[in-house]
Amino acid sequence: MPNVKAYSAASATSPLASATIERREPTDNDVAIDIDFCGICHSDLHYARNEWADVMETVYPCVPGHEIIGRVTAVGSSVSKFKEGDLVGVGCLVDSDRTCPNCQEGLENYCPNFTLTYGSPDPHLGGVTLGGYSEGIVVDQDFVLSIPENLDPAGTAPLLCAGITTYSPLRHWNVGEGMKVGVVGLGGLGHMGVKFAHAFGAHVVVFTTSPGKKDDAMRLGADEVIVSTDPDDMGKHIGTFDFILDCVSADHDINAYVMQLKRDGNLTLVGAPEKPMGVAAFPLIFGRRSLSGSAIGGIAETQEMLDFCGKHNITSDVEVIPIDKINEAYERMLRSDVKYRFSIDMGSLKS
Numbered sequence: 001m002p003n004v005k006a007y008s009a010a011s012a013t014s015p016l017a018s019a020t021i022e023r024r025e026p027t028d029n030d031v032a033i034d035i036d037f038c039g040i041c042h043s044d045l046h047y048a049r050n051e052w053a054d055v056m057e058t059v060y061p062c063v064p065g066h067e068i069i070g071r072v073t074a075v076g077s078s079v080s081k082f083k084e085g086d087l088v089g090v091g092c093l094v095d096s097d098r099t100c101p102n103c104q105e106g107l108e109n110y111c112p113n114f115t116l117t118y119g120s121p122d123p124h125l126g127g128v129t130l131g132g133y134s135e136g137i138v139v140d141q142d143f144v145l146s147i148p149e150n151l152d153p154a155g156t157a158p159l160l161c162a163g164i165t166t167y168s169p170l171r172h173w174n175v176g177e178g179m180k181v182g183v184v185g186l187g188g189l190g191h192m193g194v195k196f197a198h199a200f201g202a203h204v205v206v207f208t209t210s211p212g213k214k215d216d217a218m219r220l221g222a223d224e225v226i227v228s229t230d231p232d233d234m235g236k237h238i239g240t241f242d243f244i245l246d247c248v249s250a251d252h253d254i255n256a257y258v259m260q261l262k263r264d265g266n267l268t269l270v271g272a273p274e275k276p277m278g279v280a281a282f283p284l285i286f287g288r289r290s291l292s293g294s295a296i297g298g299i300a301e302t303q304e305m306l307d308f309c310g311k312h313n314i315t316s317d318v319e320v321i322p323i324d325k326i327n328e329a330y331e332r333m334l335r336s337d338v339k340y341r342f343s344i345d346m347g348s349l350k351s
Contacts, residue, residue, distance in 0.1 A: 005349050006134035007323055008061040012050040015327040016133070018349075021063060023138050024124045028078040031144045033088060038132040039067030039157035039316070040342040042188070042249070045330050047119055056119055065132030066092045066117040067160040069153045070346075079141045087153065089145040089306070090137060091160035092117055092296050094129060098142075106300040108143075133323065135350055145303050148310025155315030158188065158341040159306060161296065162316060166193040166245060167305040168297035169268040170200060173243050177201035182244035184228070184257055186213050186220075189247035189270055191317060191340040194220045197245070199312050205237070207244075207257070216339070220317075228256070239263075239287070247271045254291070255280045261289045269293045316341050322348035 008019040026032045044064035046052050068090040072082050082088060095115035096108040103111050115121070118131030131137075147156055166189055175181055181202040183193040190206070197204045198221030205224045206217040214225040227233050234256060241260045249271040257267055258279070265287070279291060297305065309315065317340045321329055329342045 004135040006063050006130065007326055007349070008063045008130075008133070009048040010061050012048075012058065012060075016048065016064075016330075019061060019063075021130050021134060022125060023134075023136060026074055026076045026138050027124075028076040029140050029142070030076045030138050031072055031079060031082050031088065031141050032074040032136065032138050033068070033070040033090065033144070034073045034136050035068055035070040035132055035134060035346045037069045037154045037157045037320075038065045038344045038346055039161065039318070040065075040326070040329055040333065040344065041067060041158075041161050042333060043161070044131075044133075045333060048330075058119065059128045062118065062128075063130035063133050064118055065134070065344075066090070067157040067162075067343075068117070068132035068137065069147060069157045069160075070136070073136070075141070081141050082144060082146075087147040087149055089147050089156070089160050090117060090132065090139050090143065091145065091164065091302055093299070094120075094139050094143050095123075106298045108298045109296045132346075133326070133344065133349075135346065143299060145299070145306055147306060150313065151310055152315050154320050154343040154345070155318050156306075156309070157343045158192075158316035158318065159309060159314075160302070162188050162192050162341060163196075163309065164297040164302045164305050165189060165270050165294070166247070167196050167308070168301055169245060169270060169292075169294035170196050170243075171301070171304075172294065173266050173268065175200050175202050175243055179203065179242040180205065180240055182207055182226075182241045182257070182260060183222075184244060184246040184252075185248040185271065186210075186217055186340075187247065187336060188316075188338075188341045190245075191220050193245045193247055193270075194222050195314050197221070199308070199314060205241070234260070241265055244268070245270060249273055251275055254278075255283060258283045258289055258291065261287060263287050264289070266290045266292060316343075318343040320345050324348065
């Protein structure tokens with residue numbers, strides 16, 4: 001798979017445009033994948049526009065995309081997990097050091113030396129890794145995921161980031177029956193948090209600034225909706241939540257949600273506001289409440305999530321677009337004009 005079509009950005013201010021990129025020939029442990037769908041994550045936009053320069057300087061030309069679904073076209077001689085024709089996925093990671101304590105525990109997502117699907121040094125071809133806005137990709141079998149055949153592939157693509165980002169903290173904090181769980185924000189992350197918390201058997205409450213989202217929240221699995229701009233509505237639930245998943249990346253008052261927790265309740269951040277948040281000490285201290293964060297999930301947990309989705313027929317709500325609508329999709333994403341994720345039909349690139 002030496003050369004494939006792709007969409008790339010030439011600079012922070014350039015629109016994404018058609019390009020040709022190089023892929024390595026499969027090594028003994030590699031899987032070659034023909035990409036059918038690739039989800040669009042807000043991280044893709046940040047990376048393409050070099051908005052995370054302080055932590056991850058973009059190397060141009062860049063190819064985003066880390067929510068990849070496709071079919072295996074070839075495998076290396078040592079590959080035992082996959083065969084030609086298998087439906088597979090690739091998420092945010094394509095390698096790690098495999099030796100650190102995090103990797104040894106199956107938490108490659110916390111490895112200090114992981115290799116991202118795009119933007120990390122590429123040990124095979126030099127330069128940096130190039131993502132899934134492309135015809136195909138070659139990935140080590142240990143970072144390829146098996147996709148249940150009963151799931152819609154377009155809606156499954158965002159599970160590789162938005163899905164595992166919300167599934168992992170819900171699992172870590174043992175969300176289940178008899179628990180009252182809040183989800184802050186009903187967007188690309190939040191709508192998956194609602195689906196998973198509902199499937200785990202929790203009583204699910206959505207916090208939103210938009211009263212008009214109530215019906216959709218209930219459709220997705222919420223039992224209640226709180227309009228967070230209404231002090232009376234917020235006041236009714238103070239001290240009643242076992243767990244809250246905060247999916248908002250815009251600036252907001254985190255203390256208002258900490259106060260909603262029971263004693264020993266936890267609030268986990270998966271949204272990433274740009275500015276530091278001011279956290280009041282006393283609500284944490286006097287309720288023995290905790291505040292934490294969570295980043296995607298390890299490979300084993302991501303596979304667990306996909307199998308769970310296959311069993312419960314859970315996918316992301318997506319709008320499927322052709323690749324030539326990618327720049328328009330980025331602008332719409334900034335306006336929150338999508339329910340709830342974009343998924344690129346990569347067949348449009350091939351044609």
